[in-house]
Amino acid sequence: MTSHLSIGTILLDDATATQDFKSRLYQHPNKVLRAYSLLEAQQVVDEISLAQKDGDYVVALLNYELGLAIQNLDYSPNTLLLEAYFYDSVNNLNQEQVEEYLKHHSNAQPAGLLDIQHGINQEEFSKAVTQIQELIREGQTYQVNFTYPITGSCYGSPVGLYQKLKRQQPAPFGAFILKETGYVLSFSPEWFIQHEQGKLC
Numbered sequence: 625m626t627s628h629l630s631i632g633t634i635l636l637d638d639a640t641a642t643q644d645f646k647s648r649l650y651q652h653p654n655k656v657l658r659a660y661s662l663l664e665a666q667q668v669v670d671e672i673s674l675a676q677k678d679g680d681y682v683v684a685l686l687n688y689e690l691g692l693a694i695q696n697l698d699y700s701p702n703t704l705l706l707e708a709y710f711y712d713s714v715n716n717l718n719q720e721q722v723e724e725y726l727k728h729h730s731n732a733q734p735a736g737l738l739d740i741q742h743g744i745n746q747e748e749f750s751k752a753v754t755q756i757q758e759l760i761r762e763g764q765t766y767q768v769n770f771t772y773p774i775t776g777s778c779y780g781s782p783v784g785l786y787q788k789l790k791r792q793q794p795a796p797f798g799a800f801i802l803k804e805t806g807y808v809l810s811f812s813p814e815w816f817i818q819h820e821q822g823k824l825c
Contacts, residue, residue, distance in 0.1 A: 652711070
């Protein structure tokens, strides 16, 4: 049952590694820090550096608004910019173990989404895509991650929903995160940041 999961449980799911132990399960954080301003964000980053030097593990959640703040662009005040979870240890899992973990924490009941509402209509979507294409042709950008809000409700357990989404839209990387304010279920075709030979790229 998902009720057995504690706040701060984070599964970083690497579906590309079936036998290798590349998925990571973090549980029971010893500290959680949040930043609502650039100054606080820098303080959290400093704490992360100190924790890594001490051999601790950190998972950081960066909201898009952090980018706006860094570029001195407007964003809503009191918006969470950065959230960091600190751990003493991590469990490395292969895909078989990931599936066993998810199965154990799912109530085996149907799970899904209801009452899906798109934040924009087809006309607004087409107009935005046209504007993006014009910006690319003008050389102002080479890539845009075009998103819009989708709201709705869900039923069943969050772990069961994660399992269902993972089956229906398989992606190399996923994340299941239990926060104080709710759950994050994420799937991505790529890493945004990659670590190679001591460098981030």
